[in-house]
Amino acid sequence: MMMGGGGFHGVWRSGDRAQRPTQITRAMLVRAASYFRPYLHEIAVVLLTVGVVSVIGLAPPLLIRALVDQAIPQRDTTLLLLLVAGMVAAPLVSGLIGVVQSYLNTRIAQRVMFDLRNDLYQHVQSLSLRFFTSVKTGEIMSRLNNDVSGVSRVVGDTLTSIVMWVFQLVSTVVLMVSLDWRLALLSLAIVPALLAPTRRVGARRFEIQHESQRRQAELTAIMQETLNISGYVLMKAFGRERFERDRFGGKNAELMDVQIRANMLGRWFRMALQVFESLGPAIIFLVGGLLVIQGQMTLGTVIAFVALLGRLYGPISQLANVHIEIMGSMALFERIFDYLDTVPDIKDAPSARTLPAPGRGAVAFRNVGFEYTPGRKALSEVNFEIEPGQLVALVGPSGAGKTTITYLIPRFYDVSEGRLELDGHDVRDLTLDSLREQIGMVTQETYLFNASLLENLRYARTDATLEEIAEACRVARLDDVIAQMPDGYETVVGERGYRLSGGEKQRLAIARVLLKDPRILILDEATSSLDSQTEAQIQEALAPLTRGRTTLAIAHRLSTVLAADKLLVLDGGQLVETGTHPELLARGGLYAELYEIQFKPQLSGAQLPVENGHELATATPRGSDDRRTWYRQEAR
Ligand code: ATP
Numbered sequence: 350m351m352m353g354g355g356g357f358h359g360v361w362r363s364g365d366r367a368q369r370p371t372q373i374t375r376a377m378l379v380r381a382a383s384y385f386r387p388y389l390h391e392i393a394v395v396l397l398t399v400g401v402v403s404v405i406g407l408a409p410p411l412l413i414r415a416l417v418d419q420a421i422p423q424r425d426t427t428l429l430l431l432l433v434a435g436m437v438a439a440p441l442v443s444g445l446i447g448v449v450q451s452y453l454n455t456r457i458a459q460r461v462m463f464d465l466r467n468d469l470y471q472h473v474q475s476l477s478l479r480f481f482t483s484v485k486t487g488e489i490m491s492r493l494n495n496d497v498s499g500v501s502r503v504v505g506d507t508l509t510s511i512v513m514w515v516f517q518l519v520s521t522v523v524l525m526v527s528l529d530w531r532l533a534l535l536s537l538a539i540v541p542a543l544l545a546p547t548r549r550v551g552a553r554r555f556e557i558q559h560e561s562q563r564r565q566a567e568l569t570a571i572m573q574e575t576l577n578i579s580g581y582v583l584m585k586a587f588g589r590e591r592f593e594r595d596r597f598g599g600k601n602a603e604l605m606d607v608q609i610r611a612n613m614l615g616r617w618f619r620m621a622l623q624v625f626e627s628l629g630p631a632i633i634f635l636v637g638g639l640l641v642i643q644g645q646m647t648l649g650t651v652i653a654f655v656a657l658l659g660r661l662y663g664p665i666s667q668l669a670n671v672h673i674e675i676m677g678s679m680a681l682f683e684r685i686f687d688y689l690d691t692v693p694d695i696k697d698a699p700s701a702r703t704l705p706a707p708g709r710g711a712v713a714f715r716n717v718g719f720e721y722t723p724g725r726k727a728l729s730e731v732n733f734e735i736e737p738g739q740l741v742a743l744v745g746p747s748g749a750g751k752t753t754i755t756y757l758i759p760r761f762y763d764v765s766e767g768r769l770e771l772d773g774h775d776v777r778d779l780t781l782d783s784l785r786e787q788i789g790m791v792t793q794e795t796y797l798f799n800a801s802l803l804e805n806l807r808y809a810r811t812d813a814t815l816e817e818i819a820e821a822c823r824v825a826r827l828d829d830v831i832a833q834m835p836d837g838y839e840t841v842v843g844e845r846g847y848r849l850s851g852g853e854k855q856r857l858a859i860a861r862v863l864l865k866d867p868r869i870l871i872l873d874e875a876t877s878s879l880d881s882q883t884e885a886q887i888q889e890a891l892a893p894l895t896r897g898r899t900t901l902a903i904a905h906r907l908s909t910v911l912a913a914d915k916l917l918v919l920d921g922g923q924l925v926e927t928g929t930h931p932e933l934l935a936r937g938g939l940y941a942e943l944y945e946i947q948f949k950p951q952l953s954g955a956q957l958p959v960e961n962g963h964e965l966a967t968a969t970p971r972g973s974d975d976r977r978t979w980y981r982q983e984a985r
Contacts, residue, residue, distance in 0.1 A: 403516035410656035418649030477695040487570025514664035551676040558680035564604040622666040704783040710868035710899035718766030742904035745919035789867035795854040797846030803838040809864040825860035872902040
């Protein structure tokens with residue numbers, strides 16, 4: 350299958366957008382906030398604890414003031430002890446509340462992540478094959494992993510911190526003004542100058558975060574492509590380890606570079622804030638000191654003011670940074686929303702009907718045209734009908750459009766022109782579930798999950814009983830293989846089933862479809878040559894699979910073209926010949942040519958279909974019924 354394809358805007362747009370980060374919009378903020386809506390109760394509790402902690406935090410400076418202005422000058426030991434006890438109790442209580450707060454915080458953040466991850470998985474799963482053929486798997490993995498957990502990191506820390514700092518700030522300002530408005534004004538005068546650069550730093554952070562996530566995705570894609578079995582074998586076979594190491598190293602260096610820049614971003618700004626924080630007390634001591642000397646203020650008030658300064662500048666500098674952090678997390682949200690906004694191009698029509706099961710299994714292509722990439726026709730004007738229960742073989746040179754035809758029936762893609770009917774219904778008018786329920790596929794390469802044989806078989810039907818599974822395996826000639834496995838049905842097949850042979854995997858695929866029991870079977874015969882015994886076993890397994898079902902087979906075997914009720918010969922996306930094997934052979938067209946090259950050589954092989962000791966496949970095959978007896982022989 351080729352990659353690429355236009356017309357599917359979501360994916361390319363996301364790539365472009367990653368290059369040119371957009372601004373944060375109000376809509377984006379509202380959308381990000383909507384993920385917190387279900388947890389409003391918990392958030393309210395957190396806010397309450399934040400309020401309590403901020404109020405408790407005001408106590409120590411007031412206690413200091415009472416200590417300096419009253420307890421010490423009045424030599425009141427009891428008051429002294431009480432004030433000191435208060436100084437110990439205040440941080441203890443707020444510390445305990447802090448623990449509860451962190452717990453709630455973490456829970457909210459993790460639940461938001463949980464929802465985001467679920468939404469993202471569910472949405473990406475609903476996207477069409479077109480999406481998956483145009484995006485690197487590693488890129489998808491990275492958005493689900495790195496971007497979502499990045500959001501979690503930021504959200505967990507910042508959300509409540511913002512509120513906490515705002516509380517602290519407001520309560521401190523109120524207290525300061527009530528203690529002495531002149532010193533309060535002095536303390537606040539310099540604040541605007543502090544906040545000025547945050548906007549610029551924030552915007553830069555948004556960009557760098559975008560870049561960082563993009564680099565991470567690239568790195569994940571390389572890992573995913575080269576550290577799986579097929580990629581590994583390819584890399585070793587071509588001796589490309591060094592090349593891959595260098596490629597990985599290069600991307601890794603880019604990531605490191607961007608991470609360093611991200612960490613250093615706003616460092617100067619933070620330094621300025623720190624210097625300012627230490628200058629503040631000096632100014633207050635100077636002005637406050639003068640006021641004390643003039644008898645306009647008590648010493649305790651000045652000391653309390655200096656103690657409060659930390660509660661003023663701390664939150665301000667934190668809030669300035671929070672703005673920058675939020676810009677960073679918005680970049681992550683944007684990448685996640687970008688996927689969530691990719692509209693599935695294959696989905697149920699609003700008026701979609703359920704295809705009554707079991708259907709008859711009649712398939713019709715009416716003037717079907719299809720393009721993967723606009724302007725480049727993969728199929729044009731394809732017309733044919735398959736009667737229920739017929740076996741139809743697709744033949745044609747490589748790239749003729751055979752696979753494409755099989756992809757259109759279960760709506761992996763939708764036709765670009767014309768219509769495709771199943772039992773007289775346009776497939777686009779049927780629900781995807783009911784349509785795919787009726788279709789079984791055996792592909793050239795059998796995909797298995799790295800799980801037990803049983804789990805892989807049950808994938809077809811979770812409620813299949815052990816007896817049904819055993820029967821399907823018996824019919825698919827897999828029972829002997831399983832009996833010899835160390836753990837029988839519990840044997841784990843390994844990544845993509847690499848612990849099974851090609852022939853065993855194919856028979857497992859057949860057993861899986863037998864369990865599903867669909868009305869229509871799409872069969873892409875393996876091109877790889879198998880030894881005659883395995884070949885015979887697979888043919889034996891296929892016979893009961895095709896019996897009573899409408900079968901559309903991409904034929905690579907002589908036996909299949911001989912057994913077919915009808916052959917569809919494709920060339921360059923067009924249906925050029927239709928007929929039975931003898932008819933087409935007699936016609937002397939493309940099929941006759943293909944037969945010479947592709948099918949006839951198989952006659953000399955040891956894999957001729959045999960029944961009762963007689964070869965059935967001959968250059969001039971017998972009548973349809975005879976041929977079908979071989980292909981659809983009873984399962985032993
Ligand atoms: P083969 O026997 O080699 O598997 P085929 O007859 O099954 O070939 P198709 O896979 O249907 O051929 O491909 C038909 C045409 O569509 C080819 O020209 C192919 O390059 C093109 N094509 C297939 N998949 C895609 C895709 N995802 N994006 C763009 N073009 C594609």
